[in-house]
């Protein structure tokens with residue numbers, strides 16, 4: 001079954017609603033550029049609540065424009081507040097990712113694997129993944145010259161070639177286009193914020209229901 005990651009909850013009731021559909025991953029946005037950004041104490045409360053009722057959901061911190069040190073500090077804070085992150089999703093380039101991994105080794109909390117975000121502007125191939133390896137998973141999102149993510153603009157699936165690396169596809173995915181984009185991209189799953197919202201950070205129950213029904217029907 002395809003993996004599903006839902007990002008961008010800012011309200012506790014939305015987080016619990018999303019969790020009730022049992023996605024594989026929930027993404028919590030810490031990018032200072034995002035309308036969906038969270039402060040650490042709100043994030044800790046929501047992650048704790050979700051984890052207590054839905055222990056199988058994995059929690060992804062979504063970073064873009066954050067410093068390496070601030071990511072590490074946030075990871076420590078959340079771990080100390082019983083809300084540790086399972087993965088760190090990072091939009092920055094190769095050097096940033098390697099530095100983050102190196103500095104994680106000096107922390108006294110378990111290192112959360114990094115999920116690199118690739119935003120292709122031309123046809124991708126295995127080499128694009130090698131530079132940020134090793135990782136258990138990548139996210140391939142639509143490129144935007146200004147926004148770092150969460151634009152709701154559709155990814156161009158003509159840029160996808162068969163690759164050996166597991167990735168989630170993101171960029172303007174919704175209930176109507178999710179299955180087609182998944183098939184055309186060859187992704188292991190889908191990743192979305194805007195497509196299940198009525199406004200940035202406001203989850204829409206009907207859109208969530210449509211998405212999960214379409215994705216899970218055989």
Ligand SMILES: O=C(O)c1ccccc1N[C@@H]1O[C@H](COP(=O)(O)O)[C@@H](O)[C@H]1O
Pocket residue numbers: 007008027029031033034035036062063064091139141148149150151152153170171172173191192193194195
């Ligand atoms: O959602 C955001 O606001 C955001 C801000 C900065 C970096 C990443 C962000 N979200 C990621 O964007 C993609 C897809 O978004 P959408 O479905 O097109 O709205 C997803 O990976 C989110 O985690």
